[in-house]
Amino acid sequence: MIKNLQLCVFGLVVFILPLALRNNYYLMALNIAALNVMIVIGLNLLMGYAGQISLGHAAFFGLGAYLSAILTTTYGFATWPTILGAMAITAGIAYIIGIPTLKLEGHYLVMATLGFNVIVYIIMIQLSALTGGPSGFAGIPRLQIGGFAFDSDRKIYYLFWAVSIGVLTLSLNLIRSRAGRALAALSHNEVAARCTGVDTETFKVKIFVISAAMASLAGSLYAHYISFISPGSFNIFFSLQAVTMVLVGGMGSLWGSVFGAILLSLLPEVLHGVKEYNVLVYGFILMTVLMFFPKGLFPAIRSFGAAVVRKKT
Amino acid sequence: MLLKLFQFTLSGLTIGSTYALIAIGFSIIHNATGIVNFAQGEFVMLGGMFMITFYGYLKLPMAPAFALSVFAVAFIGMLLEKTTLRQSKSKEILNLVMITVGASIFIKGLSMAVWGKNAMTLPPFSGEDPILVFGAAIMPQSIWIFGITVGVVAALNTFFIRTRTGKAMRAVAASRRSALLAGIPVNRMIALSFFLSGALGAVAGIILTPVTTISYDAGVMLGLKGFSAAILGGYGSMIGAVAGGLLLGVLESLGAGLVSSEYKDVLAFLILLIVLFFKPAGIFGKGALRRV
Numbered sequence A: 001m002i003k004n005l006q007l008c009v010f011g012l013v014v015f016i017l018p019l020a021l022r023n024n025y026y027l028m029a030l031n032i033a034a035l036n037v038m039i040v041i042g043l044n045l046l047m048g049y050a051g052q053i054s055l056g057h058a059a060f061f062g063l064g065a066y067l068s069a070i071l072t073t074t075y076g077f078a079t080w081p082t083i084l085g086a087m088a089i090t091a092g093i094a095y096i097i098g099i100p101t102l103k104l105e106g107h108y109l110v111m112a113t114l115g116f117n118v119i120v121y122i123i124m125i126q127l128s129a130l131t132g133g134p135s136g137f138a139g140i141p142r143l144q145i146g147g148f149a150f151d152s153d154r155k156i157y158y159l160f161w162a163v164s165i166g167v168l169t170l171s172l173n174l175i176r177s178r179a180g181r182a183l184a185a186l187s188h189n190e191v192a193a194r195c196t197g198v199d200t201e202t203f204k205v206k207i208f209v210i211s212a213a214m215a216s217l218a219g220s221l222y223a224h225y226i227s228f229i230s231p232g233s234f235n236i237f238f239s240l241q242a243v244t245m246v247l248v249g250g251m252g253s254l255w256g257s258v259f260g261a262i263l264l265s266l267l268p269e270v271l272h273g274v275k276e277y278n279v280l281v282y283g284f285i286l287m288t289v290l291m292f293f294p295k296g297l298f299p300a301i302r303s304f305g306a307a308v309v310r311k312k313t
Numbered sequence B: 001m002l003l004k005l006f007q008f009t010l011s012g013l014t015i016g017s018t019y020a021l022i023a024i025g026f027s028i029i030h031n032a033t034g035i036v037n038f039a040q041g042e043f044v045m046l047g048g049m050f051m052i053t054f055y056g057y058l059k060l061p062m063a064p065a066f067a068l069s070v071f072a073v074a075f076i077g078m079l080l081e082k083t084t085l086r087q088s089k090s091k092e093i094l095n096l097v098m099i100t101v102g103a104s105i106f107i108k109g110l111s112m113a114v115w116g117k118n119a120m121t122l123p124p125f126s127g128e129d130p131i132l133v134f135g136a137a138i139m140p141q142s143i144w145i146f147g148i149t150v151g152v153v154a155a156l157n158t159f160f161i162r163t164r165t166g167k168a169m170r171a172v173a174a175s176r177r178s179a180l181l182a183g184i185p186v187n188r189m190i191a192l193s194f195f196l197s198g199a200l201g202a203v204a205g206i207i208l209t210p211v212t213t214i215s216y217d218a219g220v221m222l223g224l225k226g227f228s229a230a231i232l233g234g235y236g237s238m239i240g241a242v243a244g245g246l247l248l249g250v251l252e253s254l255g256a257g258l259v260s261s262e263y264k265d266v267l268a269f270l271i272l273l274i275v276l277f278f279k280p281a282g283i284f285g286k287g288a289l290r291r292v
Helices: A002-020 A024-049 A057-074 A079-101 A106-126 A153-176 A178-188 A190-195 A200-226 A236-249 A254-270 A275-292 A297-312 B002-033 B040-057 B062-085 B093-115 B140-162 B164-174 B176-181 B186-208 B219-233 B238-259 B264-278
Strands: B131-133 B136-138
Touching (some): A002 A024, A002 A153, A024 A236, A024 A254, A057 A079, A057 A200, A057 A236, A079 B264, A106 A236, A106 B093, A106 B219, A106 B264, A153 A178, A153 A200, A153 A254, A178 A190, A178 A200, A190 A200, A236 A254, A236 A275, A236 A297, A236 B093, A254 A275, A275 B093, B002 B040, B002 B136, B002 B140, B002 B164, B002 B186, B002 B219, B002 B238, B040 B093, B040 B186, B062 B093, B062 B186, B136 B140, B140 B238, B164 B176, B164 B186, B176 B186, B219 B238, B219 B264, B238 B264
Antiparallel strands (some): B131 B136
């Protein structure tokens, strides 16, 4: 019940916010934040609930973007079915990668997914006949439903946040389901989970596939929104950004992920001059959060807030 | 054709030697702490960068420049362990691994601020006239790379087998708790393992830079190659690291020469994924890699 209330309040805030914003630049930043929320929620399902880690989510994000771009622009497929198709193809690739690598312990998985990201990145650059190579792929059609075109940042805002809240709702339901409890058991102690009859291997692969599909969805939407993509947006630095967002928000807290994704997406926009040193800043945030708040910044702030409230009463 | 294969193999062994050094660095830290150090590739990049600074800009003679660069990176390696990993509240493996990931991009960002974005290079250590061996051309730099790698591996081997400190480090690798009970200063050994890994990475970076080039973002790729080499040979084993490095170098060179040079970096990761799939313990591994 409380969960539903939280969702309603959040939805309301998201709905009202653009009415107060006159500047399209902020809307654009919020639109990108909405996409990051989708990716980070998916990644958190994998990290916080299945206890696995992926430094390759930028590859899935990029696969979604490039598949959408190529299939719609070069081959003239319809937009929405292509987005679903891209999700299915990305999910299939994640399945093939996931089976061997998810058998391994965490840090080998980190390296394997990182390697996968590098492979996809190189292919994006080298397969220039199809992808446009390092200079990118332009002229991707804008989104539309029926005759209604999403041709302004404001219209895109409502679309993206609706999708992103949808993803959040589905994920919240997933972790409250039987499968979610199995995942929770898995993330605490894999051996114990298996002893109680949880098919851990299948669950890990499934959640990996689901989170890859979410990243692919965000990628497709990104491609159709910006209408130009280049490999630089999908290198491992973006994977690291996504992981940092999960860790700042706290592993295993989906609301934390929403917070982490929005905070870190808007941070460079607010702090001018930081963009130049983006890499440095992310490295620093990642290190310090992990060192001092291994459970995440968001949960730390929340418990601090709770402690303050308790003291006052 | 045969000559071509011979030529590819030689250049593969050259590059492979540096992969071997990086792979040994991974192994040493893994044995001491159980973690994968993602900043290993940054050590390689830093080695090249420091050498360019000391030798190329400050015009120091080669030997002191080499020594200073190795020492500087080794010190950074030790600093990394002391300031981040040891201070971490959670000692969970994955948490520590992710800290090294953060450290690696932090170092990358700093290097970009210090050395800029352009790729830089060094002149070869001694001339550029190729030496002909059975009709195949070998660059003098390749001989330097071979020689230094063999020397470093031999020295490390002696260190681990003959010296007290080396034995202490192996004891920590075998069992941290027993080592502590036997009075070995475990924390100092861990710091030393980072020092050694930093030094190894720096050596790899210094000898490699004249052959390729180095830029602030080269570390990730080199680190991944070294890791693939370590996995291929058997993670944590020194012979494995050397064999894996050389094998990866040769496979990559043959792949680039015979199939396609654009995709040569892809090959290393395909090998990595295949090894992880079929024989995660690697060629020389004893099944030590725990599968869950």
